[in-house]
Amino acid sequence: MTPLIEAQDLERRFHIGEEDVAVLKHLNFTINRGEYVAIIGPSGSGKSTLLYQLGCLDTPSSGLYRLAGWNVSELSDRELAALRNQTIGFVFQAFNLLPRTTAVENVALPLRYADVSLRERRARAREALARVGLSHRVDQVPERLSGGERQRVAIARAIVNEPELLLCDEPTGNLDRKSGTEIVQLFEALNRDLGATVIVVTHDLELAQRAQRIIKLVDGEVVFDGPPSALPTSRPIGQES
Numbered sequence: 001m002t003p004l005i006e007a008q009d010l011e012r013r014f015h016i017g018e019e020d021v022a023v024l025k026h027l028n029f030t031i032n033r034g035e036y037v038a039i040i041g042p043s044g045s046g047k048s049t050l051l052y053q054l055g056c057l058d059t060p061s062s063g064l065y066r067l068a069g070w071n072v073s074e075l076s077d078r079e080l081a082a083l084r085n086q087t088i089g090f091v092f093q094a095f096n097l098l099p100r101t102t103a104v105e106n107v108a109l110p111l112r113y114a115d116v117s118l119r120e121r122r123a124r125a126r127e128a129l130a131r132v133g134l135s136h137r138v139d140q141v142p143e144r145l146s147g148g149e150r151q152r153v154a155i156a157r158a159i160v161n162e163p164e165l166l167l168c169d170e171p172t173g174n175l176d177r178k179s180g181t182e183i184v185q186l187f188e189a190l191n192r193d194l195g196a197t198v199i200v201v202t203h204d205l206e207l208a209q210r211a212q213r214i215i216k217l218v219d220g221e222v223v224f225d226g227p228p229s230a231l232p233t234s235r236p237i238g239q240e241s
Contacts, residue, residue: 002069003030003031004032004033004067005029005030005031005054005066005067006064006065006066007027007028007029007053007063007065008063008066009026009027009028009062009063009064010026010027010028010060010062010063010064011024011025011026011027011060011061011062011063012024012046012053012058012061013061013062022220023046023220024049024050024060024220025219025220025221026221027050027063027221028222029215029222031197031199033164033195033197034191034195034196034197035197035198035213036198036200036213037198037200037211037212037213037215038199038200038201038202038209038211038214038215038228039200039201039214039217040201040203040208040214040215040216041216041217041218042218043203044219045218046219047201047217048169049220050217051169051201053065054165054167054199055090055167056072056080056083056084057084059072059073060072060073067083067087067165068087068164085110085113085114086114086161087165088163088164088165088166088167089157089158089160089161089167089196090158090167090168090169091151091158091167091169092154092170093169093170095142095153095154095174097153097157098142099141099142099143100141101141101142102138102139103129103134103138103139103140103142103145103153103156104125104129104139105125106153106157107125107128107129107153107156107157107160108122108124108125108160109157110157110160110161111124111125114161125138125156125160128157128159128160129152129153129156131156131159132152132186133152133186134149134152134153134156137149147174147175148175148176148178148179148180148182148183151171151172151174151175151179151183152186155171155183155187155190159194163196164197165199166187166196166197166198167199167201168187168198168199168202169201170201170202170203171183171187171202172207173202173204184207184210187200188210198211208228209228210228211228213225213227213228214226214228214231216231
Protein backbone atom coordinates (compact mmCIF):
# COMPACT_ATOMS: atom_id res chain seq x y z
CA MET A 1 0.00 0.00 0.00
CA THR A 2 1.26 3.49 -0.90
CA PRO A 3 1.89 5.54 2.26
CA LEU A 4 -0.47 8.46 2.87
CA ILE A 5 2.52 10.61 3.85
CA GLU A 6 6.07 10.36 2.56
CA ALA A 7 8.97 12.63 3.50
CA GLN A 8 12.32 12.16 1.80
CA ASP A 9 15.30 14.28 2.87
CA LEU A 10 12.80 17.05 3.68
CA GLU A 11 14.23 20.41 4.75
CA ARG A 12 12.66 23.76 5.58
CA ARG A 13 14.93 26.77 5.86
CA PHE A 14 14.15 30.38 6.65
CA HIS A 15 16.13 33.53 5.92
CA ILE A 16 16.58 35.41 9.20
CA GLY A 17 18.60 38.55 8.61
CA GLU A 18 21.64 37.41 6.69
CA GLU A 19 21.43 33.85 7.96
CA ASP A 20 19.86 30.81 6.33
CA VAL A 21 18.41 28.81 9.24
CA ALA A 22 17.39 25.17 8.81
CA VAL A 23 14.36 24.51 11.03
CA LEU A 24 13.73 21.01 9.61
CA LYS A 25 16.79 18.96 8.63
CA HIS A 26 16.78 15.96 6.31
CA LEU A 27 13.59 14.32 7.59
CA ASN A 28 12.84 10.83 6.30
CA PHE A 29 9.69 8.98 7.34
CA THR A 30 6.43 7.56 6.03
CA ILE A 31 3.00 7.39 7.64
CA ASN A 32 0.53 4.80 6.42
CA ARG A 33 -3.21 5.18 6.14
CA GLY A 34 -4.95 4.44 9.43
CA GLU A 35 -1.99 5.18 11.71
CA TYR A 36 -2.31 7.22 14.91
CA VAL A 37 0.94 9.18 15.36
CA ALA A 38 2.07 11.70 17.97
CA ILE A 39 4.77 14.25 17.16
CA ILE A 40 6.61 15.52 20.23
CA GLY A 41 9.69 17.56 21.09
CA PRO A 42 10.82 20.62 23.06
CA SER A 43 9.83 24.15 22.11
CA GLY A 44 11.73 25.22 19.01
CA SER A 45 12.26 21.66 17.82
CA GLY A 46 10.34 22.22 14.56
CA LYS A 47 6.98 20.64 15.45
CA SER A 48 4.86 23.54 14.21
CA THR A 49 6.95 23.89 11.06
CA LEU A 50 6.49 20.19 10.37
CA LEU A 51 2.73 20.52 10.95
CA TYR A 52 2.62 23.26 8.31
CA GLN A 53 4.43 20.96 5.90
CA LEU A 54 2.14 18.01 6.59
CA GLY A 55 -0.94 20.23 6.23
CA CYS A 56 0.20 21.68 2.88
CA LEU A 57 0.23 25.16 4.41
CA ASP A 58 3.88 25.50 3.39
CA THR A 59 6.23 23.71 1.00
CA PRO A 60 9.74 22.31 1.59
CA SER A 61 12.89 24.27 0.83
CA SER A 62 14.37 21.03 -0.46
CA GLY A 63 13.60 17.33 -0.45
CA LEU A 64 10.23 15.72 -1.06
CA TYR A 65 6.88 15.78 0.68
CA ARG A 66 4.23 13.61 -0.91
CA LEU A 67 0.64 13.48 0.40
CA ALA A 68 -1.80 10.89 -0.95
CA GLY A 69 0.54 10.38 -3.89
CA TRP A 70 0.88 14.09 -4.71
CA ASN A 71 4.22 15.88 -4.65
CA VAL A 72 3.09 19.10 -2.96
CA SER A 73 5.98 21.15 -4.39
CA GLU A 74 4.59 20.58 -7.89
CA LEU A 75 1.06 21.85 -7.09
CA SER A 76 -0.32 25.34 -7.65
CA ASP A 77 -1.88 27.31 -4.80
CA ARG A 78 -5.34 26.36 -6.06
CA GLU A 79 -4.40 22.69 -6.28
CA LEU A 80 -2.92 22.80 -2.76
CA ALA A 81 -6.13 24.37 -1.42
CA ALA A 82 -8.20 21.64 -3.09
CA LEU A 83 -5.93 18.92 -1.69
CA ARG A 84 -6.23 20.38 1.82
CA ASN A 85 -10.02 20.63 1.59
CA GLN A 86 -10.45 17.10 0.26
CA THR A 87 -7.81 15.26 2.27
CA ILE A 88 -7.11 17.05 5.57
CA GLY A 89 -9.12 18.04 8.62
CA PHE A 90 -7.44 20.49 11.03
CA VAL A 91 -7.98 20.73 14.80
CA PHE A 92 -6.27 23.61 16.62
CA GLN A 93 -5.62 24.41 20.27
CA ALA A 94 -7.64 27.67 20.05
CA PHE A 95 -10.68 25.99 18.39
CA ASN A 96 -10.90 28.75 15.69
CA LEU A 97 -14.71 28.83 15.69
CA LEU A 98 -16.73 31.76 14.34
CA PRO A 99 -18.09 33.39 17.53
CA ARG A 100 -21.53 34.48 16.30
CA THR A 101 -22.20 31.32 14.34
CA THR A 102 -23.99 28.25 15.68
CA ALA A 103 -22.28 24.91 16.08
CA VAL A 104 -24.00 23.42 13.04
CA GLU A 105 -23.07 26.44 10.91
CA ASN A 106 -19.44 26.29 12.06
CA VAL A 107 -19.25 22.61 11.17
CA ALA A 108 -20.88 23.11 7.77
CA LEU A 109 -18.42 25.83 6.76
CA PRO A 110 -15.88 23.60 4.91
CA LEU A 111 -18.69 22.19 2.78
CA ARG A 112 -19.42 25.65 1.36
CA TYR A 113 -16.08 25.52 -0.42
CA ALA A 114 -16.94 22.10 -1.86
CA ASP A 115 -20.11 23.36 -3.61
CA VAL A 116 -22.39 21.26 -1.42
CA SER A 117 -26.04 22.35 -1.27
CA LEU A 118 -27.33 24.09 1.87
CA ARG A 119 -29.64 21.20 2.77
CA GLU A 120 -26.85 18.63 2.46
CA ARG A 121 -24.40 20.87 4.34
CA ARG A 122 -26.70 21.08 7.33
CA ALA A 123 -27.50 17.35 7.25
CA ARG A 124 -23.83 16.36 7.11
CA ALA A 125 -22.92 18.90 9.80
CA ARG A 126 -25.59 17.50 12.13
CA GLU A 127 -24.29 13.98 11.45
CA ALA A 128 -20.73 15.06 12.31
CA LEU A 129 -21.92 16.73 15.53
CA ALA A 130 -23.78 13.56 16.46
CA ARG A 131 -20.58 11.59 15.95
CA VAL A 132 -18.79 13.75 18.54
CA GLY A 133 -21.72 13.61 20.97
CA LEU A 134 -23.20 17.07 20.44
CA SER A 135 -26.58 16.39 18.84
CA HIS A 136 -28.18 18.41 21.64
CA ARG A 137 -25.98 21.50 21.10
CA VAL A 138 -26.27 22.08 17.35
CA ASP A 139 -27.91 25.52 17.64
CA GLN A 140 -25.63 26.94 20.34
CA VAL A 141 -23.02 29.61 19.62
CA PRO A 142 -19.47 28.99 20.93
CA GLU A 143 -19.76 31.30 23.96
CA ARG A 144 -22.51 29.06 25.33
CA LEU A 145 -20.35 25.96 25.05
CA SER A 146 -17.69 24.63 27.42
CA GLY A 147 -14.09 24.33 26.28
CA GLY A 148 -14.48 20.61 25.70
CA GLU A 149 -17.66 21.18 23.69
CA ARG A 150 -15.98 23.84 21.57
CA GLN A 151 -13.19 21.42 20.75
CA ARG A 152 -15.78 18.79 19.83
CA VAL A 153 -17.37 21.28 17.43
CA ALA A 154 -13.92 21.91 15.95
CA ILE A 155 -13.39 18.17 15.53
CA ALA A 156 -16.82 17.78 13.91
CA ARG A 157 -15.86 20.56 11.48
CA ALA A 158 -12.59 18.76 10.75
CA ILE A 159 -14.30 15.46 9.90
CA VAL A 160 -17.38 16.76 8.05
CA ASN A 161 -15.60 16.28 4.71
CA GLU A 162 -14.57 12.75 5.74
CA PRO A 163 -10.85 13.52 5.29
CA GLU A 164 -8.20 10.83 5.14
CA LEU A 165 -5.95 12.80 7.50
CA LEU A 166 -6.74 14.53 10.79
CA LEU A 167 -4.01 16.99 11.89
CA CYS A 168 -4.27 18.12 15.50
CA ASP A 169 -2.13 20.93 16.93
CA GLU A 170 -2.01 20.81 20.76
CA PRO A 171 -5.72 19.85 20.78
CA THR A 172 -5.94 19.51 24.57
CA GLY A 173 -3.79 22.54 25.43
CA ASN A 174 -6.75 24.74 26.46
CA LEU A 175 -8.73 22.02 28.23
CA ASP A 176 -8.92 20.66 31.76
CA ARG A 177 -7.77 17.08 32.31
CA LYS A 178 -11.25 15.53 32.14
CA SER A 179 -12.15 17.31 28.90
CA GLY A 180 -8.71 16.57 27.47
CA THR A 181 -9.09 12.86 28.20
CA GLU A 182 -12.49 12.84 26.49
CA ILE A 183 -11.03 14.53 23.40
CA VAL A 184 -8.20 11.98 23.23
CA GLN A 185 -10.73 9.15 23.48
CA LEU A 186 -12.64 10.76 20.62
CA PHE A 187 -9.52 10.81 18.44
CA GLU A 188 -8.98 7.14 19.22
CA ALA A 189 -12.57 6.35 18.21
CA LEU A 190 -12.25 8.28 14.94
CA ASN A 191 -9.05 6.41 14.17
CA ARG A 192 -10.58 3.06 15.07
CA ASP A 193 -14.11 3.44 13.67
CA LEU A 194 -13.55 5.68 10.62
CA GLY A 195 -10.03 4.55 9.77
CA ALA A 196 -8.86 8.17 9.81
CA THR A 197 -5.12 8.77 9.95
CA VAL A 198 -4.58 10.89 13.07
CA ILE A 199 -1.45 12.99 13.70
CA VAL A 200 -1.28 14.89 16.99
CA VAL A 201 1.40 17.51 17.70
CA THR A 202 1.70 17.84 21.46
CA HIS A 203 3.82 18.67 24.49
CA ASP A 204 1.73 16.26 26.58
CA LEU A 205 3.68 13.04 26.98
CA GLU A 206 0.68 11.27 28.51
CA LEU A 207 -1.38 12.08 25.42
CA ALA A 208 1.47 11.05 23.10
CA GLN A 209 1.88 7.68 24.78
CA ARG A 210 -1.68 6.76 23.82
CA ALA A 211 -0.74 6.93 20.14
CA GLN A 212 0.40 3.89 18.18
CA ARG A 213 3.65 5.60 17.22
CA ILE A 214 5.72 8.57 18.34
CA ILE A 215 7.97 10.75 16.20
CA LYS A 216 10.24 12.93 18.33
CA LEU A 217 12.01 16.03 17.02
CA VAL A 218 14.98 17.80 18.56
CA ASP A 219 16.59 20.75 16.76
CA GLY A 220 14.71 19.94 13.57
CA GLU A 221 15.82 16.31 13.37
CA VAL A 222 14.03 13.06 14.08
CA VAL A 223 15.70 11.52 17.13
CA PHE A 224 13.09 8.83 17.78
CA ASP A 225 10.49 7.09 15.62
CA GLY A 226 8.78 4.07 17.10
CA PRO A 227 6.20 2.72 19.53
CA PRO A 228 5.57 4.62 22.79
CA SER A 229 6.86 1.68 24.82
CA ALA A 230 10.34 2.17 23.34
CA LEU A 231 10.55 5.93 23.97
CA PRO A 232 13.29 6.91 26.47
CA THR A 233 11.63 8.94 29.26
CA SER A 234 14.61 9.99 31.34
CA ARG A 235 13.83 13.69 30.82
CA PRO A 236 10.58 15.58 30.21
CA ILE A 237 9.82 16.59 26.63
CA GLY A 238 10.59 20.27 27.14
CA GLN A 239 14.01 19.85 28.78
CA GLU A 240 16.17 18.40 26.01
CA SER A 241 19.04 20.54 24.86
